[in-house]
Amino acid sequence: MDFRIEQLSKLRALPKPEDGLRAMVEKAPHAEAFVESLVERYRPAWTWIYDSRRRLATAGLSLLTIWLFLHVMFGANGMVVYRQKRAEYQSLKKETDEIQKENDRYTQQVKALQTDPKTIEREAREQLHYARPGEIVYVAPAPVHPPKPATNAAQK
Numbered sequence: 001m002d003f004r005i006e007q008l009s010k011l012r013a014l015p016k017p018e019d020g021l022r023a024m025v026e027k028a029p030h031a032e033a034f035v036e037s038l039v040e041r042y043r044p045a046w047t048w049i050y051d052s053r054r055r056l057a058t059a060g061l062s063l064l065t066i067w068l069f070l071h072v073m074f075g076a077n078g079m080v081v082y083r084q085k086r087a088e089y090q091s092l093k094k095e096t097d098e099i100q101k102e103n104d105r106y107t108q109q110v111k112a113l114q115t116d117p118k119t120i121e122r123e124a125r126e127q128l129h130y131a132r133p134g135e136i137v138y139v140a141p142a143p144v145h146p147p148k149p150a151t152n153a154a155q156k
Contacts, residue, residue, distance in 0.1 A: 073079050112119040124130045131137045
């Protein structure tokens with residue numbers, strides 16, 4: 001067996017912490033100068049913003065108020081949609097009540113037809129044209145409507 005160590009291929013040494021600090025200290029004046037140039041360049045804009053802060057805040061609040069008003073009035077669940085849905089609810093409720101009343105009338109009619117002999121007799125006389133002995137039943141003929149003309153010129 002061969003225990004010889006071959007030559008290691010290019011070992012990489014980590015930089016020392018002092019080297020990083022030294023590089024940062026060397027670049028600090030350049031960074032400070034860059035920041036100072038940015039401050040000088042944007043100073044007029046920042047001064048104007050600072051001087052106009054009340055006007056800007058008022059304008060921002062005004063825009064927010066207008067946006068909230070529009071959202072409350074015309075948004076997905078706004079007042080306009082609420083009123084439409086409320087009207088639809090009222091009409092559906094009215095329709096439901098009418099259908100319930102009609103259902104109650106039919107229920108009463110069914111009960112009467114099952115139990116009341118006078119109601120049974122009345123229905124038999126009306127629908128089946130039954131009559132008691134000695135009675136005469138008169139049936140009116142169906143009304144005849146004249147045919148409608150095909151065009152407006154034919155009416156004249």
